[in-house]
Amino acid sequence: MSAEKEIGAMSTISSALDDLDSDARIRVLQWAMSHYGFTSSGLKSSQAPGPSLNSADTSKPGQHTTFAELFDAAQPNTEREKAMVAAYWLQVCESSENFQSQSLNDLLKNLGHGIGNITEALNQLKNDRPALLLQLKKSGSSRQARKTYKLTLEGSKRVDAMIQGDVTES
Structure with missing residues (x-):
């Protein structure tokens, strides 16, 4: 994956999380981690x-x-x-x-x-x-x-x- 695609993905995630409160951000990030098969330690x-x-x-x-x-x-x-x-x-x-x-x-x-x-x-x-x-x-x-x-x-x-x-x- 190119660096530009990664930066674009990070920008999209940042924009999506900006309007959420802290608890909602945590839930969204926990969902994303588990959805893509990662644990809280960052391991698959x-x-x-x-x-x-x-x-x-x-x-x-x-x-x-x-x-x-x-x-x-x-x-x-x-x-x-x-x-x-x-x-x-x-x-x-x-x-x-x-x-x-x-x-x-x-x-x-x-x-x-x-x-x-x-x-x-x-x-x-x-x-x-x-x-x-x-x-x-x-x-x-x-x-x-x-x-x-x-x-x-x-x-x-x-x-x-x-x-x-x-x-x-x-």
Whole structure:
């Protein structure tokens, strides 16, 4: 591709994003990245490191190019399932090592499925045995302090099963 075409594409993108607010720009750029097979790290989905899925699974991280497609495939029924699917998107599909609860709820709100108390949903996932989610750290001393989480392998398997239609909420 010539440099002129690249500059033209950048100019078009810039013009399209100029009239949007910050949140809308993020959603558009996230959509574009996933649409063209890139993760937030800039790697193609096929190059991105992440938990490997069982070879028997027909669902692969790159199969769902948007969070909406993954959410529709998993069909979560409860708030904790919704939070777990959003965590799966960030960790497996977007190759994030960890995430904060606000990131999960932002994804869900954009689909119209926001959770009233995301911390309670995440605490339920943490308290399951085996744990479906781990809290890695807490920044600050208040109850509203920012917490960083990671989906466990068991949590990832549970979402894989939801996508396959093999599991119901326990």
